[in-house]
Amino acid sequence: MIVNISINGKVQSHDVEPRLLLVHYIREYAELHGTHWGCDTSNCGICIVLMDDPNTPEPPYPVKSCTMLAAMAEGYEITTVEGMAHPDGTLDPIQMGFHEMHALQCGFCTPGMMSTGRWLIERHPNPTQMTDHEIRDGISGNLCRCTGYDNIVKAIRWAASYIEEHPESARTART
Amino acid sequence: MATIETTPGRNPGWAGGGTWGEVTDAPIGFGHMKRKEDARFIRGLGDYMDDVRLPGMLHSAILRSPYAHATINSIDTSAALAHPKVAAVVIAKDLETLGLAWMPTISYDTQAVLAGDKVRFHLQEVAFVIATDAYAAQDALQLIEVDYDVLPAVVNCRKALDPDAPLIRDDKVGQVDNLASPLWEAGDKATCDRVFAEADVVAIRTVLDPRSHPCPMETCGMVADMNPATGQLNIYNGNQAPHAHRTVYAQVAGLPEQNIRILCNDIGGGFGNKVPVYPGYVCAIAGSIVAGAPVKWIEDRSENLASTGFARDYLMYSEMCSKGGKITGLRVDAIADHGAFDSTAQATKFPAGFFHIVTGSYDLQGAHCQVKAVYTNKAPGGVAYRCSFRITEAVYLVERMVDALAMEMRTDPVDLRMRSFIRSDQFPYESATGWVYDSGDYHKAMKLALEMADYDGLRREQQEKLAKGELMGIGISFFTEGVGAGPRRHMDILGLAMNDGAELRVHPSGKAVVSISAQTQGQGHETTFAQIVAEELGISPNHIMVRHGDTDKTPYGLGTYGSRSTPVSGGAVAVVSRKVRDKARQFAALMLESRAEDLAWEKGRWFVRGDPERGATIERIAEYAYSATNLPEGLEGGLDANAVYDPPNLTYPFGAYIAVVDVDPGTGKVHMRRFIAVDDCGVRINPLVVEGQIHGGLVEGIGQALMEIISFDESGNCMNASFMDYLLPTALECPEHGFELGETVTPCPHHPIGAKGVGESPCVGSPPCIANAVVDALYHAKGIKYMDIPCFPARVWAAMNGNAQPPQ
Numbered sequence: 001m002i003v004n005i006s007i008n009g010k011v012q013s014h015d016v017e018p019r020l021l022l023v024h025y026i027r028e029y030a031e032l033h034g035t036h037w038g039c040d041t042s043n044c045g046i047c048i049v050l051m052d053d054p055n056t057p058e059p060p061y062p063v064k065s066c067t068m069l070a071a072m073a074e075g076y077e078i079t080t081v082e083g084m085a086h087p088d089g090t091l092d093p094i095q096m097g098f099h100e101m102h103a104l105q106c107g108f109c110t111p112g113m114m115s116t117g118r119w120l121i122e123r124h125p126n127p128t129q130m131t132d133h134e135i136r137d138g139i140s141g142n143l144c145r146c147t148g149y150d151n152i153v154k155a156i157r158w159a160a161s162y163i164e165e166h167p168e169s170a171r172t173a174r175t
Numbered sequence: 176m177a178t179i180e181t182t183p184g185r186n187p188g189w190a191g192g193g194t195w196g197e198v199t200d201a202p203i204g205f206g207h208m209k210r211k212e213d214a215r216f217i218r219g220l221g222d223y224m225d226d227v228r229l230p231g232m233l234h235s236a237i238l239r240s241p242y243a244h245a246t247i248n249s250i251d252t253s254a255a256l257a258h259p260k261v262a263a264v265v266i267a268k269d270l271e272t273l274g275l276a277w278m279p280t281i282s283y284d285t286q287a288v289l290a291g292d293k294v295r296f297h298l299q300e301v302a303f304v305i306a307t308d309a310y311a312a313q314d315a316l317q318l319i320e321v322d323y324d325v326l327p328a329v330v331n332c333r334k335a336l337d338p339d340a341p342l343i344r345d346d347k348v349g350q351v352d353n354l355a356s357p358l359w360e361a362g363d364k365a366t367c368d369r370v371f372a373e374a375d376v377v378a379i380r381t382v383l384d385p386r387s388h389p390c391p392m393e394t395c396g397m398v399a400d401m402n403p404a405t406g407q408l409n410i411y412n413g414n415q416a417p418h419a420h421r422t423v424y425a426q427v428a429g430l431p432e433q434n435i436r437i438l439c440n441d442i443g444g445g446f447g448n449k450v451p452v453y454p455g456y457v458c459a460i461a462g463s464i465v466a467g468a469p470v471k472w473i474e475d476r477s478e479n480l481a482s483t484g485f486a487r488d489y490l491m492y493s494e495m496c497s498k499g500g501k502i503t504g505l506r507v508d509a510i511a512d513h514g515a516f517d518s519t520a521q522a523t524k525f526p527a528g529f530f531h532i533v534t535g536s537y538d539l540q541g542a543h544c545q546v547k548a549v550y551t552n553k554a555p556g557g558v559a560y561r562c563s564f565r566i567t568e569a570v571y572l573v574e575r576m577v578d579a580l581a582m583e584m585r586t587d588p589v590d591l592r593m594r595s596f597i598r599s600d601q602f603p604y605e606s607a608t609g610w611v612y613d614s615g616d617y618h619k620a621m622k623l624a625l626e627m628a629d630y631d632g633l634r635r636e637q638q639e640k641l642a643k644g645e646l647m648g649i650g651i652s653f654f655t656e657g658v659g660a661g662p663r664r665h666m667d668i669l670g671l672a673m674n675d676g677a678e679l680r681v682h683p684s685g686k687a688v689v690s691i692s693a694q695t696q697g698q699g700h701e702t703t704f705a706q707i708v709a710e711e712l713g714i715s716p717n718h719i720m721v722r723h724g725d726t727d728k729t730p731y732g733l734g735t736y737g738s739r740s741t742p743v744s745g746g747a748v749a750v751v752s753r754k755v756r757d758k759a760r761q762f763a764a765l766m767l768e769s770r771a772e773d774l775a776w777e778k779g780r781w782f783v784r785g786d787p788e789r790g791a792t793i794e795r796i797a798e799y800a801y802s803a804t805n806l807p808e809g810l811e812g813g814l815d816a817n818a819v820y821d822p823p824n825l826t827y828p829f830g831a832y833i834a835v836v837d838v839d840p841g842t843g844k845v846h847m848r849r850f851i852a853v854d855d856c857g858v859r860i861n862p863l864v865v866e867g868q869i870h871g872g873l874v875e876g877i878g879q880a881l882m883e884i885i886s887f888d889e890s891g892n893c894m895n896a897s898f899m900d901y902l903l904p905t906a907l908e909c910p911e912h913g914f915e916l917g918e919t920v921t922p923c924p925h926h927p928i929g930a931k932g933v934g935e936s937p938c939v940g941s942p943p944c945i946a947n948a949v950v951d952a953l954y955h956a957k958g959i960k961y962m963d964i965p966c967f968p969a970r971v972w973a974a975m976n977g978n979a980q981p982p983q
Binding site: 017019020027032033034035036037038039040041043044046080081082084085091095098099100102104105106107108109110111114132133135136137139140141142143144145146147148149150151152153 | 198209210212213214215216217218219220221222223225226310390391392393394441442443444446475476477696697698699863864866867869870871872873874875897898899903905906907909911912913914
């Protein structure tokens with residue numbers, strides 16, 4: 001079947017098996033390898049990408065792309081890690097924050113973790129005031145084996161502060 | 176908050192500014208530095224195992240046994256072979272023709288690559304399907320019919336040596352029981368017996384360090400690419416010891432070693448799981464030979480948890496004694512459960528790894544430990560999960576026993592430790608089981624942890640809470656690790672000395688490439704090893720490329736595990752940098768028209784002693800080394816060097832940990848409120864990276880203490896083969912406001928830069944600390960003296976009600 005999905009602003013159209021998972025559509029057909037997979041059971045959040053329903057005003061929200069058929073994403077806008085930075089190369093504040101705060105080690109969970117982090121900031125009315133518990137609860141669907149999470153919490157907080165100081169930097173966060 | 180440059184991220188190469196991969200505020204040497212490798216990872220441009228794609232590449236899947244112990248009567252692959260997308264199906268008899276049906280393990284045992292006449296653990300490899308896509312390979316697994324006769328399974332290590340236990344390894348000539356290796360002992364038994372005879376108090380416990388799994392977020396996999404035209408075998412495989420793997424493949428497959436090239440690109444975590452050679456790897460290589468095309472094998476999460484290197488599984492009958500208020504003796508009789516094949520990862524001469532460092536941080540008068548290993552119908556192993564060869568088991572045991580003894584003595588566990596520590600003036604210290612600890616100041620580290628925690632205040636709070644019926648526990652542990660294996664006179668793996676090489680080339684522009692045999696899996700080698708060269712030569716780490724992960728382009732060495740990167744490979748990099756510096760001195764002497772011995776070094780330049788204005792920077796010297804036309808005889812042009820580092824001893828990092836937990840009296844749920852960690856890993860190259868390592872290790876410790884276990888039912892079925900059942904800590908299981916880290920610095924006296932290694936320390940020190948905290952809560956409230964890990968709610972609740980049971 002033909003499945004059309006907009007990924008990082010570019011409409012993809014591929015003839016795939018109906019059972020194809022979204023993560024494999026992204027990796028094998030769109031050839032974007034930045035989205036990884038870790039467990040196949042929706043537990044680890046490694047495969048998280050941001051999905052935007054053009055029919056709602058809600059900001060893009062994180063989905064576990066290993067637990068969704070590619071066909072179910074037809075008509076949605078997907079943002080993967082490759083689409084986070086601005087086209088001119090300017091990084092998204094969440095990417096800067098992860099580097100500044102040493103919130104990654106092996107880098108395998110990082111794309112999913114950054115996607116969730118960006119959503120946490122987007123949906124919060126006052127992101128710089130997020131409590132530690134709110135951030136930890138927000139990323140509790142993402143497993144990381146390397147960092148111990150402390151620096152990920154700090155990185156998300158860093159990005160929230162950066163966006164507050166540089167509101168224009170958040171422009172890439174709404175596709 | 177860190178300051179941001181004016182237009183952050185604007186440069187396409189930004190990881191903070193400059194050209195690709197350069198970071199801002201990089202120190203010329205040691206110090207806080209953001210990581211160079213982040214630039215690709217934050218953009219999703221890492222290159223992991225499953226990202227490898229080669230022209231004509233085929234995919235694969237493994238059929239696994241549904242039984243823990245069964246004979247195989249027949250395997251019918253005809254329907255699978257008829258599948259239009261299937262290229263080949265490989266079973267044991269096909270491998271026999273290639274001589275690959277069995278492979279040697281790291282511990283001189285053998286392991287079936289694919290099961291032939293018998294399966295010996297649940298989810299053991301039975302058939303290997305190669306197809307044009309990964310979905311089709313999975314489909315074809317369903318088309319293979321295997322006829323099994325189920326046999327009784329040996330699941331419990333205590334019962335493995337019963338006279339009527341089924342014989343698991345009937346493939347081994349002369350094997351009459353399930354003993355995997357003979358009894359191995361350390362320490363002087365007679366002395367130990369005498370110390371116990373004279374003791375005031377003895378504590379006795381049976382301590383189980385249960386089976387757990389390192390489970391890196393990226394599973395294991397390989398792309399094998401045998402070129403039939405040239406005989407060249409390229410192996411893309413994220414593993415922790417690429418050079419050793421190359422040698423093993425050459426031996427296993429009978430291939431010429433010079434034709435094998437291992438390429439480790441980015442690795443999504445290892446933690447010991449990516450040390451061994453697995454059947455899937457050998458199948459991929461055999462598959463590529465058979466199919467004449469590249470073959471990719473990537474395991475799924477269930478395969479990773481159920482079949483690849485597990486950790487621990489040590490059952491330890493233990494006695495610890497005291498006299499005059501001080502710990503004096505320790506006796507341990509342990510059973511190690513290696514599963515169906517003994518593929519435990521350790522140095523050859525140490526069949527129980529470094530377990531005999533079990534006397535820990537204490538000045539004991541006598542100690543004796545003995546370990547025997549058994550076969551069971553469980554997955555083979557085990558590996559050291561963020562651990563230096565069974566030191567985690569040893570530290571877990573001794574720190575649980577110190578608390579047990581403190582209870583029997585009715586003394587405070589901190590006081591008992593303080594009275595029994597090795598004193599700083601006793602280093603170098605030879606332990607009762609023969610280790611020579613290099614340096615330490617244990618009292619200082621413990622005092623710092625107590626201050627940070629406000630220990631007396633915590634004990635008061637505990638009493639106040641107790642009066643209100645609330646359960647609060649304070650746990651202590653103090654660990655000493657021996658890492659950086661190791662001296663070649665004592666330590667090898669499969670005959671390969673445990674050394675590491677380094678090669679350093681300073682280019683004419685003064686920029687450098689350092690090639691190393693260590694293999695990062697996220698530890699940040701591209702940054703920290705550049706900092707070592709920077710410290711020694713005065714070149715910015717931004718101008719030093721660290722090359723690793725390609726056996727054709729890096730010198731030989733045994734890789735990254737056992738916290739050995741900095742102690743061994745870091746030593747090699749410091750030594751090779753000094754060789755280059757010495758060579759630079761010869762050139763500088765010519766440039767400055769001086770004698771080499773009259774020159775003095777300051778970071779980045781040689782100058783004439785007594786005339787500091789007359790000097791030459793390393794950049795100018797490099798240019799000269801490649802361009803000078805008048806070199807004297809005996810001095811070769813160019814600025815480069817090689818080194819192989821043979822560490823004179825292990826290094827001995829240590830630390831004092833304090834955990835504060837609250838236990839829900841209604842549900843048994845343990846809330847991790849605070850964790851104070853004082854680590855002494857000697858000189859710190861990059862505090863940012865060191866602290867990141869400590870954070871990560873502490874969370875793996877929380878996992879082991881509270882959540883992680885690989886368990887089996889009585890038929891030998893693995894009960895934890897997914898993240899639904901094998902629970903990893905999330906951000907919510909960690910202290911809400913973060914870990915509280917402290918440091919002391921006791922340099923390693925024999926390491927070139929005084930560093931000791933840190934990656935595993937937090938994962939070694941924290942499990943007993945948290946377990947002690949849980950028991951402390953239950954002891955003060957209900958008199959409960961012991962429970963095994965993992966302390967998940969049902970087990971804590973049972974313990975609270977007087978029914979503490981070891982996990983199955």
